[in-house]
Amino acid sequence: MAADDLHLASAARLRASGQRYTSNRRAVVDVLAGADRPLTIPELLARRSLAQSSVYRNLAVLEDSGVVHRVTSTDEFARFELAEDLTEHHHHHLICSTCGAVADFTVSDGLEDALARTMANVAATGFRPEHHRLDLVGRCAACA
Ligand SMILES: [Zn+2]
Ligand SMILES: [Zn+2]
Ligand SMILES: [Zn+2]
Numbered sequence: 001m002a003a004d005d006l007h008l009a010s011a012a013r014l015r016a017s018g019q020r021y022t023s024n025r026r027a028v029v030d031v032l033a034g035a036d037r038p039l040t041i042p043e044l045l046a047r048r049s050l051a052q053s054s055v056y057r058n059l060a061v062l063e064d065s066g067v068v069h070r071v072t073s074t075d076e077f078a079r080f081e082l083a084e085d086l087t088e089h090h091h092h093h094l095i096c097s098t099c100g101a102v103a104d105f106t107v108s109d110g111l112e113d114a115l116a117r118t119m120a121n122v123a124a125t126g127f128r129p130e131h132h133r134l135d136l137v138g139r140c141a142a143c144a
Contacts, residue, residue: 038079075100
């Protein structure tokens with residue numbers, strides 16, 4: 001998604017939640033858009049000098065509005081990335097069970113097709129699948 005479209009879509013989601021797209025919120029979206037993996041708050045602050053307290057608050061608002069998605073890992077740090085339905089970049093995560101590092105990765109079309117068929121089959125049970133998550137957990141290159 002082009003940066004302008006991303007900011008327009010982010011502003012629309014915030015507006016729908018009764019929130020404003022302030023310059024600080026826009027800065028957070030900018031940093032996350034430029035990252036190739038979910039970022040912790042310290043990592044986010046290392047890339048853009050913003051007040052730490054405002055980043056906490058703004059991430060909570062962005063998450064509530066569906067702009068940002070919180071990724072849970074194996075350590076105590078929350079990580080944040082742009083919502084997948086906003087970026088239109090469907091992907092999965094590699095999670096390090098030693099240091100908690102999270103990397104984005106994509107799987108083959110064949111596996112995505114198999115997951116889509118599985119979701120369609122599950123609908124027969126009465127459960128209505130909307131999307132899927134698939135994390136691979138192991139040790140990152142630095143920890144292996
Ligand atoms: Zn690691
Ligand atoms: Zn991701
Ligand atoms: Zn998938």
